[in-house]
Amino acid sequence: MLTVIVRSKRDADALRNMIKNYRSDWGIEVETLKGKRGTDVIDAVKELVSDNKFYLVLLGREEADVIKELSDSTPPNVIVHGIRKKRIRNTRLSELNWELEVAKSQPRLWIEWSGDTPFIAKKYVRGEPGTDVFLGWGLWWKTLGLGEPSHKGFLVKKSADGVHTVIAGGRAVALTEITDNRIPQTVLLGEVRGFELKEFANLSRNVIRSFVRGTAKLFEGCEKAIVPWSGGKDSTAALLIAKEYCDEVEAIYVDTGVDMGLNKYYIEKIANEMNVNYEVVRAPVKENIMELGFPSRDNRWCTGLKIKALEDAIKRRGKVKVVVGDRDAESISRSRRWFEREWEGVAEVLAPLKLWSGAMVLAYLLSENVLPNPLYALGFYRLGCYVCPFLRAYERKLLREVRAAKIGADEDLLNQFLGRHEGYDLGM
Template sequence: MAAVFRLIVRSKRDKDAVEAMVSRFYRGWDVRVESLGGARSPEKMLERLVELGREPGFYIVLLGREDSEAARFLERRLPANFVVHVVPRARVRNARLEQLMAETLAARAKFRLALTWCSWGYCLGWRGETLEDYSVGPGFDLFIGMEGFTRAIERLSGARIGRNPVVLKASNGLHLVYSGRRVKARITIGEGSRFRPEVSVRGDVEPLDNDLKLMLAHNKTMLEALVEASKAFLKTLGDYDTIVVPWSGGKDSTAVLLLAFEVYGRRKVRVVYGNTGVEFPQTESYVEKISSMLGFKPIEAYAGIDRILGNGNPLPTLDNRWCTERKIKAIEDKIAEIADGRTLILVGDRDSESFQRERRPPVRRSVNIDATVAAPLRLWSSLHVELFLLSRSIPLNPLYHKGFYRIGCYMCPALRNWEIEIMITDSTLYLNLVGRPIFRKFIHNRLYRRLGAS
């Protein structure tokens, strides 16, 4: 096994306490715990951390409350693959094991949510000013609101929003849309909801444009620290005869695809495209475009969901997502067919996606086929993924530009009311889909539920 992150504490007694926590709550994760040898001054701590950080990887530094000043000193000087987190006890070893587990989860969230406002714009890390009403929590995520996202806000509110705002996806469907360091809009979005999204825009906050090229240029060093840490994680996995990336055409699996090419080379990586039969036309075109750009031919795993629904079977629901099982089985069957020798499957799972994925080991054995599964993006945010793709001159799936946060099938029961709103108000998207009976049935059911609740 290989660890996706390491834990660092100040003293040996703190190390003993954290190792006990790892033994109980992180079995199978292969997490290493190291100490700073009792270093007390911030300068000595930094010197030791720089020495440890010469080996690329993700590092979590846990300090007690008595070292709060040192923590502030360190977090402004360390690269993006380091997180400094203060445990709310005088010393780390004073915390109960359950609390240490919870604080480690909170520290993991800081990797993807480290963002502040600098003189030139948004900066990855904690070097600048804190964003208004900003908080860090499990399940929170950051992403760029592309042009379709801002158009949807403007259509629902009648107010102007700046281009490419940074959005904090918080809890209970709340999304904070930033203009500079201030909150310009608040959106409440429902998972599978029958109601329209709720949008509130502040008139006292000036709409500012976010220049993505400038943001990428100023954050290149911090972004590449994350990239190198994930590549180092992949290199620790050992040698495999077959490397497989299940590809959906979404941003996460596309980012994993690029990482795999950079680490293993294109010839060794097999790309399996999971085609459900009910993909958005934009995704189908995107898969063709990117495979042509990068010079590979994806192997299709067809799930046949369109045929099943075409035979009169009921649509999947949130309580019965049989479609997901069909897609996974089709992909696993195809991988088993092409696998030769030791097989490694690289997936785009990230901590913020679900409680289950947050607690799943980053390296595990597949349940159904003879293969190892690894998730190199576990500590990334959607923002990191978007910037990484742009840094490699790889365009995003057009659906993100339409305003989507996540991409799946056009009849997915988990589609949020935000994506439904875009699907029925974006004329190009709607006209692409309205001729498909499955879409008409799906959208009728969702709109009927909405009207029935009004």
């Protein structure tokens, strides 16, 4: 699924040593350019790459003069990264581990502009682990104080420190701070001009299709796949890719009894449109709230129930591959997982979306004529349970004020949950 290319054998030895110390469970392949230098590097890389997997080309500062040209002349599944040191082999192992993480995050910042419309296009940038790029539309305009709700989209660069940048026409036009217990605080720096989401998807299609093809090697020999399907954009994209490469695909939706009602509506609708079989399994989260109290960030007892329900459903199916929508941008722990891993005692897990940004995922769905979950248009970033301890203040505000967000909810239970946070959310 991923091959790292370096210039020389000594560079490869250093890289393998880093992998042994920091990424020992990764099935990473290392190739060399047999010591080539200068413009010969470009031809050597082109001879090594194919379109059915991803490649990271790591070069030292000695090759700085060819890095951009190499990036521009290779397809999107080839990520070119220049480290800060002169040579790979002269880099400390901890620094080399970090540079690998930086390189993997590069595609999340591949954004170009056609007038007011952004699109995903390969460009040489220095990645930033912990960042992501996503799109807001619908009630997001109002939530972030950018204007009245609109079907048009806007682009946000999401940072790990909670201060995000709204970008229009390639320029920062707003800064917004999104924290757990406060409504977003936004400072306008310019005019936020919206764009058509479908146009964004159409302009991005070439890179997206290259990323889909880049997952082909991961799925070799995939006869039957199970996709844990939450109704969110990532698991829906994972389902689409699994359908493209696996002989048989089935989805599993875990119903906790406290799921947002629009999730169930969305899954039923999209399953019919995509002709996907899915099973609904029950995790008794709602039934246990009276005894255990609401789940909290320090006591996420609900997660164990959901995993148990999913495990049991997968085990009943025998030998399968489990395809998940994990992305590196979601958390440090996910970025440290390999594209494939063993879910001990359950199945082999494949994660084809690891290198994708949130914007890429949305472009993929729209380019395949799959509408995203309507909860995104209502302003939600996280989809799932309406009593989730990880809902942020603005999402709890939506649950208080937006009728469509409450569809299917036990209103007494929802009110109890919201009441627990009311003082924090209102700044009391």
